[in-house]
Amino acid sequence: MRIAYMLLLMIFLQVLHVDHVQSNTVTLESLRDPNGPMYYNGVYHLFYQHNPFGPLFGNIHWAHSVSHDLINWIPLEPALAPTEPYDINGAFSGSTIILPGNKPVMLYTGVDNKFHQVQNMAVPKDLSDPYLREWVKYSGNPIINVPAGITRDDFRDPTTTWIADDGKWRMIIGSNRDNTGIAFLYQTEDFVNWTRYDSPLHKVEGTGVWECPDFYPVWVDSTDGVDTSVINPSERVKHVLKLGLLKNDNDYYMIGSYNPEREHYVPENDFTLSTLRYDYGKYYASKSFFDPVKKRRILMAWVNESDSEADAIAKGWSGLHSFPRSLWLDQNKKQLVQWPIVEIEMLHENEIGLQDKKLEGGSLHEVVGITASQADVKISFKLTDLEEPEELDESWTDPQLICSKMDASKKGKFGPFGLLALASKDLTEQTAIFFRVFQTKGRYIVLMCSDQSSSFGPVLICCFTQTTPKCTKENPYSHTKPVLFIWKNMASCTNRLTCPKPTFRRSSARNGLDKTTYGAFVDIDPKQDEISLRTLVDHSIVESFGGGGKTCITSRVYPTVAIGEDAHLFAFNNGTESVVVSELNAWSVKKARINIVEETISCTDH
Numbered sequence: 001m002r003i004a005y006m007l008l009l010m011i012f013l014q015v016l017h018v019d020h021v022q023s024n025t026v027t028l029e030s031l032r033d034p035n036g037p038m039y040y041n042g043v044y045h046l047f048y049q050h051n052p053f054g055p056l057f058g059n060i061h062w063a064h065s066v067s068h069d070l071i072n073w074i075p076l077e078p079a080l081a082p083t084e085p086y087d088i089n090g091a092f093s094g095s096t097i098i099l100p101g102n103k104p105v106m107l108y109t110g111v112d113n114k115f116h117q118v119q120n121m122a123v124p125k126d127l128s129d130p131y132l133r134e135w136v137k138y139s140g141n142p143i144i145n146v147p148a149g150i151t152r153d154d155f156r157d158p159t160t161t162w163i164a165d166d167g168k169w170r171m172i173i174g175s176n177r178d179n180t181g182i183a184f185l186y187q188t189e190d191f192v193n194w195t196r197y198d199s200p201l202h203k204v205e206g207t208g209v210w211e212c213p214d215f216y217p218v219w220v221d222s223t224d225g226v227d228t229s230v231i232n233p234s235e236r237v238k239h240v241l242k243l244g245l246l247k248n249d250n251d252y253y254m255i256g257s258y259n260p261e262r263e264h265y266v267p268e269n270d271f272t273l274s275t276l277r278y279d280y281g282k283y284y285a286s287k288s289f290f291d292p293v294k295k296r297r298i299l300m301a302w303v304n305e306s307d308s309e310a311d312a313i314a315k316g317w318s319g320l321h322s323f324p325r326s327l328w329l330d331q332n333k334k335q336l337v338q339w340p341i342v343e344i345e346m347l348h349e350n351e352i353g354l355q356d357k358k359l360e361g362g363s364l365h366e367v368v369g370i371t372a373s374q375a376d377v378k379i380s381f382k383l384t385d386l387e388e389p390e391e392l393d394e395s396w397t398d399p400q401l402i403c404s405k406m407d408a409s410k411k412g413k414f415g416p417f418g419l420l421a422l423a424s425k426d427l428t429e430q431t432a433i434f435f436r437v438f439q440t441k442g443r444y445i446v447l448m449c450s451d452q453s454s455s456f457g458p459v460l461i462c463c464f465t466q467t468t469p470k471c472t473k474e475n476p477y478s479h480t481k482p483v484l485f486i487w488k489n490m491a492s493c494t495n496r497l498t499c500p501k502p503t504f505r506r507s508s509a510r511n512g513l514d515k516t517t518y519g520a521f522v523d524i525d526p527k528q529d530e531i532s533l534r535t536l537v538d539h540s541i542v543e544s545f546g547g548g549g550k551t552c553i554t555s556r557v558y559p560t561v562a563i564g565e566d567a568h569l570f571a572f573n574n575g576t577e578s579v580v581v582s583e584l585n586a587w588s589v590k591k592a593r594i595n596i597v598e599e600t601i602s603c604t605d606h
Contacts, residue, residue: 030055031319033212033285034300035062036096039292040104043130044070046300047079047106048321049093055318056309060090062108066131070298070324071343072593079106079122079135086112086120086142093212093285094119095160097169098229103127105191106135107171109156110142116152118142119173121191144186144194150175154209155184160216160289161191162228164260172201174243176209181243183213185263197263204271207245212285214242215265216297217258218336223328225290225297234260238329240336241265242278244285251278251286251301253336255329268334276335280400280520281450281554282306283322299325299338303541306515306556322554323536323543330550335523337549340536344376348587357581359417359573365581366570371588373422373567375537380530381417382580383437389414392438392445403449403519408432408574414526416449417573421537424561425568430506431557432572433535433544437526446522446531448546450553452515453506518555522547530582538589539563 032049039045043066050063062080065073080091087110094108106122120141125134146155154176161169168187171194175182185201188194201215217226217237226232239258244251252275256267269275278286278299286301301322309318325338352369359365367377390413396402408416418434420427431452438445506515524531524547536543542555562568569586573579 029317030057031063031302031317031321032057032060032304033093033302034287034321035093035108036106037287037289037298037300038096038098038104039289040098040132041102041130043068043132044291045096045132046073047096049302050078052078055313055316060092062091062106064133069343069346070341071346074131076131076133079132080108080137082110084110084137084141086110086118087137088113089115091120092117093157095158095171095287097161099191104132107158107161107191109158111153112142114152116146117155118146119144119158119194138192140192143192144173144196147175147184147196150177157212159213160228161188162215163231165231170263172213172215174210174213179208180205181207181210181245183210183215183241183243183265199264201263202241202265202267207243207271208247211244211246212242212251212287213244214240214286214288215258216240216288216290218255218297218327218329220329220333223326223337224295225326225328227290227292229290234258238333239265241267242286242288248273249284249304251284252276253278255334255336274397277520278336278338279322279552279554281518281552282556283552283554286322288327296326296341297328298341299327303554303556306558320541325549325552330523332523335550338552339545339549340376340534340543344536344589347590347592348376349590350588352586354581354584357571357584358578359571359581360578361411361573361576364420364570364572366568367584367586370569370586371565371567372569373537373539373562373564374589374591375569375586376534376589377419377421377537377569377584377586378532378534379419379571379584380532380582381435382530382582383414383526383577384580385577386414386437386444386527389437389439389444392440394440399447399449399519399521400517401519402447403451404453404517406436407449407453407517408434408451410574412436412575413577414579415447415573415575417575417579418533418571419535420568420570420572421535421542422557422559422562423568423570424559424566429559429562430570431542431555433533433542433553434572434574435522435531435533435546436575437531444526446524446526446547447519448522448533448544448551448553449517449519450542450544450555451506451517452555452557453517518553520546520551520553522551524550536589537567537569 030051034048036047047062050061051059061078064076064079067073082091089111092109096106098104110120121138122135124132125136157174159172161171171186172183182203183201185197186194242253254267258265283301288299305318324341327336327338330337415436416434420430423430433450436447534545544553
């Protein structure tokens with residue numbers, strides 16, 4: 001029976017998308033929050049919320065995959081299934097920690113038979129098993145119940161624990177009281193008996209329940225990660241508190257100071273909905289962990305769908321995970337920097353390069369020689385004559401709203417310029433990732449957008465009739481005579497009656513999709529520094545890193561034409577002033593060996 005289950009698991013998990021270099025295999029699964037990532041005895045482990053019985057939310061298990069390089073993954077049986085009274089309605093998010101003596105422990109939220117969210121513990125059955133295939137739930141579960149005065153379904157997602165000077169372990173749990181988001185703080189010596197502090201680690205009014213919180217230190221003078229299983233010098237670190245807001249499915253973070261004596265956290269800036277975010281697109285329920293191999297902190301997140309439940313049922317799966325990112329504190333000490341882990345280079349092939357390419361206003365340049373549907377692209381733009389940029393209205397404080405109003409089709413002075421990803425040859429489908437440069441009060445403002453809802457182009461390059469030497473660019477349809485006009489990258493036609501004005505559906509020709517335009521500001525000075533962009537393109541996912549990873553935006557798009565070999569990639573400039581592509585490097589990205597059948601079959605049957 002076990003072998004039969006493993007074979008079934010291998011068939012439908014071949015598009016598990018742990019790091020989303022996608023396959024086209026039909027599956028029956030729903031993938032959600034990453035949980036408890038860790039490195040143990042030479043193996044990376046990733047657990048994640050998973051419904052093994054269908055592509056929609058429900059029947060939440062902890063799925064389990066392992067890897068030796070964070071790129072190629074092997075599926076195992078679920079580590080946790082909802083089988084006990086304390087988790088019968090779902091084994092939800094949590095964390096892992098490796099205790100002294102090299103003993104892993106798993107903490108997770110279970111929804112019990114009365115629909116209370118309670119905290120539980122599990123440990124590996126056999127520490128000699130290199131893959132830790134089987135986990136045993138603690139007989140005394142639950143170890144933490146819902147506190148008095150807290151709604152039964154507003155108490156969840158225990159964080160990775162950290163050790164303090166007193167030798168005790170600390171942990172926070174996300175909650176809510178009267179629409180005030182709360183990070184409850186707990187301590188323990190044995191992971192069985194827990195004591196809650198009278199005051200929470202932090203709370204913010206008006207934010208509602210906090211989901212999937214994360215709390216960890218970052219070095220102020222190094223890009224290395226910090227190991228929370230040992231005591232670290234407080235003068236060399238700042239602390240990051242990440243919280244997920246259920247009200248808008250966004251992951252926010254604050255940087256501040258943690259006083260372990262008072263058990264209190266003080267952020268450097270008060271929380272608002274303009275507070276820093278890991279990612280300004282579709283990126284939620286993130287989880288970080290310390291990688292002892294390369295001494296780095298790694299971040300992963302759930303990237304949800306932008307189509308419908310009916311679409312999920314039709315294709316047989318939903319949800320994937322972002323490509324793993326390294327993160328560290330920026331040199332300005334005010335924000336984090338994120339960057340795809342270096343292991344992605346294992347998947348690179350067909351490198352192409354370009355230098356010092358001038359893009360005049362209204363022009364584009366196709367990037368050829370790579371597989372545009374699955375690519376890694378780095379590009380840097382130089383503004384050689386940055387004089388009198390557009391003035392940014394002081395009332396325009398919401399970058400996403402600015403990107404929506406001033407999309408890729410709206411000409412500015414310096415911008416929009418950037419990349420057109422997953423574009424069809426005729427540009428009727430495209431996803432634009434671009435920048436605009438403004439000024440306000442004597443300083444420059446750089447805006448980054450990921451636009452799924454509008455189109456750059458096509459560009460009218462000539463039009464004429466036999467009797468009329470030229471026609472107007474603004475209205476080539478006003479002529480009564482047959483008109484020959486050519487749109488760049490579109491077919492020409494000879495009769496205005498049979499050649500209607502093109503209708504653009506932007507990132508996809510399909511209707512009924514969420515085609516939100518995302519946006520954020522990038523903390524760079526374009527007068528001093530080039531504006532850089534790195535974009536990972538993978539069929540229906542576009543992950544972009546602006547300003548060297550200071551601003552990140554992830555989009556889900558569903559092209560119907562720009563797929564496979566019919567996908568194209570362009571560098572473009574739709575501003576009135578020219579920009580220079582100082583350097584462009586791009587690679588095709590091979591498919592990772594995700595959940596390979598033969599490797600799983602080799603696992604011994606216990």
